[in-house]
Amino acid sequence: xxxxxxxxxxxxxxxxxxxxxxxxxxxxxxxxxxxxxxxxxxxxxxxxxxxxxxxxxxxxxxxxxxxxxxxxxxxxxxxxxxxxxxxxxxxxxxxxxxxxxxxxxxxxxxxxxxxxxxxxxxxxxxxxxxxxxxxxxxxxxxxxxxxxxxxxxxxxxxxxxxxxxxxxxxxxxxxxxxxxxxxxxxxxxxxxxxxxxxxxxxxxxxxxxxxxxxxxxxxxxxxxxxxxxxxxxxxxxxxxxxxxxxxxxxxxxxxxxxxxxxxxxxxxxxxxxxxxxxxxxxxxxxxxxxxxxxxxxxxxxxxxxxxxxxxxxxxxxxxxxxxxxxxxxxxxxxxxxxxxxxxxxxxxxxxxxxxxxxxxxxxxxxxxxxxxxxxxxxxxxxxxxxxxxxxxxxxxxxxxxxxxxxxxxxxxxxxxxxxxxxxxxxxxxxxxxxxxxxxxxxxxxxxxxxxxxxxxxxxxxxxxxxxxxxxxxxxxxxxxxxxxxxxxxxxxxxxxxxxxxxx
Amino acid sequence: xxxxxxxxxxxxxxxxxxxxxxxxxxxxxxxxxxxxxxxxxxxxxxxxxxxxxxxxxxxxxxxxxxxxxxxxxxxxxxxxxxxxxxxxxxxxxxxxxxxxxxxxxxxxxxxxxxxxxxxxxxxxxxxxxxxxxxxxxxxxxxxxxxxxxxxxxxxxxxxxxxxxxxxxxxxxxxxxxxxxxxxxxxxxxxxxxxxxxxxxxxxxxxxxxxxxxxxxxxxxxxxxxxxxxxxxxxxxxxxxxxxxxxxxxxxxxxxxxxxxxxxxxxxxxxxxxxxxxxxxxxxxxxxxxxxxxxxxxxxxxxxxxxxxxxxxxxxxxxxxxxxxxxxxxxxxxxxxxxxxxxxxxxxxxxxxxxxxxxxxxxxxxxxxxxxxxxxxxxxxxxxxxxxxxxxxxxxxxxxxxxxxxxxxxxxxxxxxxxxxxxxxxxxxxxxxxxxxxxxxxxxxxxxx
Numbered sequence: 001x002x003x004x005x006x007x008x009x010x011x012x013x014x015x016x017x018x019x020x021x022x023x024x025x026x027x028x029x030x031x032x033x034x035x036x037x038x039x040x041x042x043x044x045x046x047x048x049x050x051x052x053x054x055x056x057x058x059x060x061x062x063x064x065x066x067x068x069x070x071x072x073x074x075x076x077x078x079x080x081x082x083x084x085x086x087x088x089x090x091x092x093x094x095x096x097x098x099x100x101x102x103x104x105x106x107x108x109x110x111x112x113x114x115x116x117x118x119x120x121x122x123x124x125x126x127x128x129x130x131x132x133x134x135x136x137x138x139x140x141x142x143x144x145x146x147x148x149x150x151x152x153x154x155x156x157x158x159x160x161x162x163x164x165x166x167x168x169x170x171x172x173x174x175x176x177x178x179x180x181x182x183x184x185x186x187x188x189x190x191x192x193x194x195x196x197x198x199x200x201x202x203x204x205x206x207x208x209x210x211x212x213x214x215x216x217x218x219x220x221x222x223x224x225x226x227x228x229x230x231x232x233x234x235x236x237x238x239x240x241x242x243x244x245x246x247x248x249x250x251x252x253x254x255x256x257x258x259x260x261x262x263x264x265x266x267x268x269x270x271x272x273x274x275x276x277x278x279x280x281x282x283x284x285x286x287x288x289x290x291x292x293x294x295x296x297x298x299x300x301x302x303x304x305x306x307x308x309x310x311x312x313x314x315x316x317x318x319x320x321x322x323x324x325x326x327x328x329x330x331x332x333x334x335x336x337x338x339x340x341x342x343x344x345x346x347x348x349x350x351x352x353x354x355x356x357x358x359x360x361x362x363x364x365x366x367x368x369x370x371x372x373x374x375x376x377x378x379x380x381x382x383x384x385x386x387x388x389x390x391x392x393x394x395x396x397x398x399x400x401x402x403x404x405x406x407x408x409x410x411x412x413x414x415x416x417x418x419x420x421x422x423x424x425x426x427x428x429x430x431x432x433x434x435x436x437x438x439x440x441x442x443x444x445x446x447x448x449x450x451x452x453x454x455x456x457x458x459x460x461x462x463x464x465x466x467x468x469x470x471x472x473x474x475x476x477x478x479x480x481x482x483x484x485x486x487x488x489x490x491x492x493x494x495x496x497x498x499x500x501x502x503x
Numbered sequence: 504x505x506x507x508x509x510x511x512x513x514x515x516x517x518x519x520x521x522x523x524x525x526x527x528x529x530x531x532x533x534x535x536x537x538x539x540x541x542x543x544x545x546x547x548x549x550x551x552x553x554x555x556x557x558x559x560x561x562x563x564x565x566x567x568x569x570x571x572x573x574x575x576x577x578x579x580x581x582x583x584x585x586x587x588x589x590x591x592x593x594x595x596x597x598x599x600x601x602x603x604x605x606x607x608x609x610x611x612x613x614x615x616x617x618x619x620x621x622x623x624x625x626x627x628x629x630x631x632x633x634x635x636x637x638x639x640x641x642x643x644x645x646x647x648x649x650x651x652x653x654x655x656x657x658x659x660x661x662x663x664x665x666x667x668x669x670x671x672x673x674x675x676x677x678x679x680x681x682x683x684x685x686x687x688x689x690x691x692x693x694x695x696x697x698x699x700x701x702x703x704x705x706x707x708x709x710x711x712x713x714x715x716x717x718x719x720x721x722x723x724x725x726x727x728x729x730x731x732x733x734x735x736x737x738x739x740x741x742x743x744x745x746x747x748x749x750x751x752x753x754x755x756x757x758x759x760x761x762x763x764x765x766x767x768x769x770x771x772x773x774x775x776x777x778x779x780x781x782x783x784x785x786x787x788x789x790x791x792x793x794x795x796x797x798x799x800x801x802x803x804x805x806x807x808x809x810x811x812x813x814x815x816x817x818x819x820x821x822x823x824x825x826x827x828x829x830x831x832x833x834x835x836x837x838x839x840x841x842x843x844x845x846x847x848x849x850x851x852x853x854x855x856x857x858x859x860x861x862x863x864x865x866x867x868x869x870x871x872x873x874x875x876x877x878x879x880x881x882x883x884x885x886x887x888x889x890x891x892x893x894x895x896x897x898x899x900x901x902x903x904x905x906x907x908x909x910x911x912x913x914x915x916x917x918x919x920x921x922x923x924x925x926x927x928x929x930x931x932x933x934x935x936x937x938x939x940x941x942x943x944x945x946x947x948x949x950x951x
Contacts, residue, residue, distance in 0.1 A: 038710070040711070040713045040716065042713045042714070077713075105951070149948060151937075151948055153937065153939060154939045154944075154945070156944070156945065156947060156948055158947075163741050163951075164741075165740070165741035165742045166742075167742070168742075170740060191739060192740065193738065193739050193740055193741050196741065205944050205947060206944070207939050207942045207944035207945050209939075209942065210698060210699070215699060216942045216943045216944065218942065218943060218944025218945075220944065220947075274943055274944060276943065279699060279723070279725075279729075279732060280732065282745065282943065322745045323745075324730075324732070324747060324748065326730065326749075329747055329750075330747065331745045331746065376744070376745070376746075376747070377747065378747055378749075378750040378753060380853055380855065386855075386877075387754055387855075387915070388753060388754050389750050389753045437754075437757055439917075440667050440674070440754075440757050440758065440759065440915075440917055440919075441667075441754075441758075442674070442675075442757070466675065467674075468674060468675035468676070468712070469712065471714055500714065502712050502713035502714055503713065
């Protein structure tokens with residue numbers, strides 16, 4: 001069954017690939033004479049190779065040079081603007097009567113990760129030993145996005161399977177935790193948007209325009225009814241390439257995932273008010289309810305020990321600000337959030353059984369302040385590029401638990417000590433991104449850098465080449481340092497080569 | 504002896520006189536022939552590498568060199584209409600009313616003469632009569648060129664197209680939606696509530712290629728000196744991000760154009776940000792789509808639209824048998840027109856261009872050429888544009904259309920051609936537009 005599905009996926013990917021070349025350029029296709037239905041697509045294949053030996057809890061063992069990723073993905077997109085065909089069918093009569101502008105957007109996604117079938121032996125063995133889980137994991141056919149836009153005047157609705165991103169922060173998520181993330185195929189090695197999972201949502205906004213001294217006042221809200229869609233961030237199975245390094249599962253201990261119930265009470269929802277002061281200071285205030293990306297751990301007795309990974313809901317209140325400062329020619333941005341009920345891990349509370357106490361664990365929560373300040377600047381470095389500026393973006397990101405408990409830990413065991421990793425009252429990170437382009441946008445270098453002051457860093461240089469309709473990526477990711485934050489992946493350095501063909 | 508000497512001297516003088524006379528006549532003849540070569544282009548002439556001298560002085564040196572090198576062939580034509588008349592009746596009427604009504608203040612912005620207040624909701628061209636002795640003459644000319652577009656009201660292009668070209672092939676194409684909401688230039692502008700003092704609002708949205716499709720830029724331009732506010736939606740991060748307004752000389756979408764290189768005068772930045780002066784008045788050969796105006800009609804939404812079933816301009820890469828540059832338009836005509844040569848120098852010390860020279864039609868207010876030098880003053884790029892007038896069947900509307908622009912960067916052997924008006928991209932003016940689209944909240948409609 002899985003082999004059949006894999007073959008189906010591969011066939012679609014191959015057809016899309018051929019379609020891309022037949023179209024000869026990367027321009028979309030219009031399928032009707034009025035040019036209202038636009039189709040476009042992309043096929044991508046990525047190969048990643050480790051550039052260092054694995055260590056610690058990473059399973060399976062991998063050597064430098066081993067092939068670790070063979071990810072193939074095809075997207076087929078269709079957008080239909082119904083404006084010109086409103087009067088051509090009675091089906092659209094209600095929309096025309098209400099004077100609504102309507103369009104809809106569909107994206108099909110076809111995914112096949114081939115490393116478990118054709119990759120090194122150790123990954124094929126992972127699949128053999130965990131067949132059902134890996135076969136579910138390695139390929140997928142889905143209607144990835146499917147939504148309709150309805151708008152009239154100051155009012156806008158988007159209904160359907162979609163992504164929604166709020167806030168000002170890159171890389172990390174503060175106000176941007178609405179959609180779940182799929183970290184199973186690369187985690188932070190991959191772009192954030194590639195990991196975002198669209199969910200069924202009704203989203204609406206109303207632009208009030210100017211109210212007193214505030215301009216561009218807009219109220220936006222969303223509602224993801226969980227009876228229709230209770231998707232949460234998937235958990236990378238043990239032994240998969242980008243799984244979190246952890247000791248092997250304990251025999252006899254079941255692992256159970258607790259996901260949101262499919263009832264209305266568990267729905268995600270949120271509100272955001274945006275505005276602008278003095279035509280320069282753009283702000284937002286928001287509150288939303290969503291679910292954690294990484295499930296919280298508790299060990300319960302039911303009747304034997306069961307490791308439960310619970311997708312707790314979180315309630316987040318926060319705001320953001322951005323403005324342009326003319327003297328330095330820089331855009332400054334900031335964001336702050338208060339998570340009212342961030343699940344935390346205290347071994348004695350979450351997993352007393354591990355300490356020999358025969359009780360079921362619970363998941364305590366604490367308020368957590370998250371914040372970011374950053375800037376973006378375009379600057380000329382003519383010695384290196386006479387025709388284009390360098391885009392420089394930097395952020396300082398922090399998480400603070402005002403009611404910090406010294407017993408708090410990260411629910412991850414350090415290989416060297418065998419203890420749960422510590423967490424500080426204030427955890428911090430810094431990011432830096434520099435990019436530019438050469439030869440009319442056909443050569444695009446970029447350098448990303450993430451630093452955790454507790455002694456870990458990631459550096460990621462990459463180069464993208466454009467030769468219509470092909471995009472070629474070469475990227476190296478290196479993570480080094482202590483096992484904190486990104487440092488947990490300090491044995492996963494990799495070289496990635498990617499090829500995309502577009503139409 | 505003395506007589507002999509006198510005679511010899513007399514003969515020498517005579518010879519000198521005759522020689523001088525002959526020289527003067529010869530020089531005059533040469534000059535006349537030469538200058539006859541400058542201005543001796545007539546409709547029907549085909550100018551190529553065999554007779555390029557005929558257009559010396561009528562085109563920038565770069566264009567002359569291209570013709571000489573066989574990259575370009577120019578077909579001299581004549582227009583069956585007066586381009587100076589390509590303005591709507593309300594703009595024609597405003598020409599009389601606006602004389603002396605507006606002025607330029609110390610900041611370089613338009614103010615009402617007398618009161619000195621910021622001028623807003625101007626109808627037609629603000630400076631229909633420009634005194635060349637006026638130190639602000641150049642700036643006034645540029646404002647008139649700006650208003651040639653603004654008096655068309657809100658404008659929309661469904662699918663502007665850019666071709667990125669190397670020396671011998673088209674490397675890639677880009678397609679984008681572009682629309683502008685104007686708050687000045689036309690009678691309806693007076694009725695628009697505008698407390699923020701916008702001059703115009705604009706949206707670009709890339710529709711192709713796939714990897715950057717969905718990238719959208721929102722900009723707000725204000726009257727006066729105030730800098731633009733712009734936001735970009737990047738599909739890769741699914742967010743609207745504030746952009747800096749100052750990198751106007753940066754390349755746009757990887758093309759050979761900078762952000763400031765568009766616009767009717769070939770400059771689309773804020774006019775006060777440059778020092779301008781008129782270098783010369785002369786005749787020049789400007790490019791036109793053809794001898795006739797294109798037709799303006801009302802579309803199903805009641806907007807004015809110039810649409811075409813075909814692609815009006817053919818470029819070298821798509822012309823069979825063409826041996827010149829692949830980026831040269833091969834079926835346009837050139838017409839002798841009076842122009843000003845206007846020099847602009849950026850006040851921003853980090854601006855990536857040095858002095859630029861714009862060739863702007865004195866009556867039609869469009870820019871035929873822009874010669875761009877680098878920061879050291881050396882020749883670098885050249886922009887040339889194709890124009891046409893457009894007229895409705897009942898003559899209730901006339902406008903200036905800008906079908907295409909080409910930026911050639913010979914230093915890097917690369918060219919970008921913009922095709923604004925072709926079969927999939929009708930030119931829509933007085934567009935019915937939703938001003939809400941240009942707010943931060945409304946902009947989400949353009950975001951994936």
